[in-house]
Amino acid sequence: MDLFDDLPLAADQLRTAMAPGAVLLRGLGRADDLAMLAAAETVIAQAPLRHMQTPGGHTMSIQTSRCGSMGWVSEPGGYRYAASNPQTRQPWPAIPPGLVDFAVRAAAQAGYAGFVPDSCLINQYLPGNKLGLHQDRDERDLRAPVVSLSLGLPATFLFGGLQRTGKTQRYRLAHGDVVVWGGPSRLAFHGVLPVADGHHPLLGRRRINLTFRKVG
Ligand code: MD3
Numbered sequence: 525m526d527l528f529d530d531l532p533l534a535a536d537q538l539r540t541a542m543a544p545g546a547v548l549l550r551g552l553g554r555a556d557d558l559a560m561l562a563a564a565e566t567v568i569a570q571a572p573l574r575h576m577q578t579p580g581g582h583t584m585s586i587q588t589s590r591c592g593s594m595g596w597v598s599e600p601g602g603y604r605y606a607a608s609n610p611q612t613r614q615p616w617p618a619i620p621p622g623l624v625d626f627a628v629r630a631a632a633q634a635g636y637a638g639f640v641p642d643s644c645l646i647n648q649y650l651p652g653n654k655l656g657l658h659q660d661r662d663e664r665d666l667r668a669p670v671v672s673l674s675l676g677l678p679a680t681f682l683f684g685g686l687q688r689t690g691k692t693q694r695y696r697l698a699h700g701d702v703v704v705w706g707g708p709s710r711l712a713f714h715g716v717l718p719v720a721d722g723h724h725p726l727l728g729r730r731r732i733n734l735t736f737r738k739v740g
Pocket residue numbers: 645647655660670672703705709710711712713714715716733735
């Protein structure tokens with residue numbers, strides 16, 4: 525969180541090509557931040573945040589909720605998408621329509637017209653929480669991009685190549701920043717460094733990241 529987070533951005537600062545197929549749309553989610561946070565909270569109320577286990581038996585520091593026709597789950601055998609919440613045995617809540625609209629618009633702006641998400645993962649980071657370098661490869665349709673929206677405390681995002689051991693670039697993702705990953709970047713390794721302590725006017729001491737995906 526810094527002083528400049530609340531200043532408007534010049535138009536030429538809004539769009540950054542991070543890599544082939546990966547587009548950063550700075551601040552795109554700011555205009556509607558209150559409504560999108562409220563929508564995320566309605567999902568969390570129905571599918572409470574929890575620490576997922578890695579297939580290796582470790583507990584993730586971040587907490588996760590899910591919505592959409594398919595939700596990402598972890599089992600001792602590995603990760604997969606499932607139509608119901610293993611905790612409640614209920615279907616996942618629907619993705620709130622305002623969030624679907626937002627993801628569709630963001631994808632179109634990044635050059636992925638026709639993208640419609642059927643799954644959304646909500647990650648909550650408290651200060652110190654992190655996400656190790658990984659690939660997202662459990663979705664069946666890897667031609668579809670992933671749209672990510674960051675809210676609250678800023679984080680340093682690590683963006684690598686197609687090999688875990690390659691060099692990583694660092695990007696600061698702040699409140700309202702959106703990234704769309706597709707094409708050659710869809711299977712890039714990525715992660716998040718431990719979130720620094722701070723206070724965000726809307727979210728307090730937390731960061732929430734929503735990722736919109738097309739699984740089916
Ligand atoms: C690049 N989330 O949920 S968002 C994840 O901030 C995840 O919570 C991070 O990685 C977060 O899987 C990073 C950025 C992101 C999301 C998906 C990607 C980058 C990606 C998929 C492919 C390549």
